[in-house]
Amino acid sequence: MRSTFGMGLALWAVVQATAGAAQEFxxxxxxxxxxxxxxxxxxxxxxxxxxxxxxxxxxxIVPVGFARASWGDDDGDGLLPWVTERLEALGAEAPVLFDEGDGIDFEAVASTNPDVILAAYSGISQSDYETLSRIAPVIAYPDAAWTTTWREMMSQNAAGLGMAEEGAALVADIEGRIAKAVAGYPELRGKTGMFVTHLDIRDLSTIGFYADADQRVQFLTDLGMETPQAVREASEAGKYSGRVSTERIDLFNDVDLVVTYGDEARLAEMSDNALIARFPAIARGSVVLLANDPMGTAANPTPLSIDYVLDDYLGRLAEAAARAGE
Structure with a gap:
């Protein structure tokens, strides 16, 4: 996978170029x-x-504390590889890591004595927000839980840091690199991609999917693809995921490829189901399987992870798209 070290230096160059533009407080x-x-x-x-x-x-800026990684952390240190590389580039050690396995650890957050708490991409409730606000000012999500895009995450959090212009410059920088990479994969243009939540053979009565408000789906759009009409119609406003009865599997005949979490064995078991076998993308193997690894994690894009997986992710999507045309 591509190192983010060069990306970190590029981002820092953009910040330095706009260093005098911080907002007034x-x-x-x-x-x-x-x-x-x-x-x-x-x-x-x-x-x-x-x-x-x-x-x-x-x-x-090196935070004084943030959530421990619980998915895609290969070495178990609580840090995803692109975060480790960025900390090294900044000459910093890992800060306090909050364990959010059972929800927000308010005491741990308070112990870091923060001046601001960033939560633009989160699922915090009104109660969580009020509790956190007693610790420090909180930057919450703009609209609904877990529907913030990586662009909104950056702009919302950067605004709370008084660095709105720097945040906008970073977004533009990342968008430019995405566009350059996508130009090398014209076969993805116009292909429809559906992000199935998980392949679960224990319950085949419904198919779960991420809705068009989820940034995993929006990232596929960034990469030149389109959201299937069936997914758009089945998506509820403000919801990041949905479910459809497997008996209605024919709704997804317009899906060119599927991205999901699981392995080949799980996919084979799913394909043995008479209803699932009617899902054209799965039947022809136009599937990108993601594991509990950095690639699987970064399919939900973040400011530092995009460069780390971009070329590999595009390549795997292109392979699945080629099978869609067979």
Missing amino acids: PVTVTHAFGATVVEEAPVRVASVGWANHEVPLALG
Whole structure:
């Protein structure tokens, strides 16, 4: 997989180029729970939820604490590889890691004495927000839980740091590299991709999928693909996932390829089911299987992970797209 070290230096160059453009304080950030005022430039930054810490890291700020990685952490140190590389590039050690296996560890967050808490991509509730707000100002998601795009994650969190312009520059930088990489895979243009949540042989009565509000699906769009009409129609507003009865599997005849979590053995077991076998993409093997590894994790894109997996992910999608045309 591609190293993010070069990307980290590129991001830092962008930040340095816009270093004089930081916002004046106080700053106000609106979100699903109202508005948060950050009175002074935060020095001690903490985050909860998924990958919010990557925004300050990309902007050259080392957080005092963030959530321990629970998926795709090959060496069990609680850090994903692109985060480790970014910390090394900044000459920093790992900060406090919060264990969110049973929800937010409020005491651990409070122990880091943060000036601001980033949670733009998370599932925090109103109660969580209120509790966290007693610790420090909280930057919550703009609309609904777990529907924040990586672009929104960066812009929302960067605004809370008083670095809105730097955040916008970083988004543009990443978008440019995505566009350059995608140009090498014209076979993906216009192909429809469905992201199935998990292959679960214990319950074949329904098919779970990530909705068009989920950034895994939106990342496929970034990579030149389209969301199938059936997925758009079955997606509920504000929901990041949905389910459809397997008896209605014919709805997905317009799906060119499927991305999902699982292995070849699980896919073979699924394909033996009479209803699943009617799913054209699965029947012809137009499937990208993701494991509990960095690739599987980064299919849910984040500011630092995109470069790490971009070329490999595009290559696997292209292979599945080729099978769709056989």
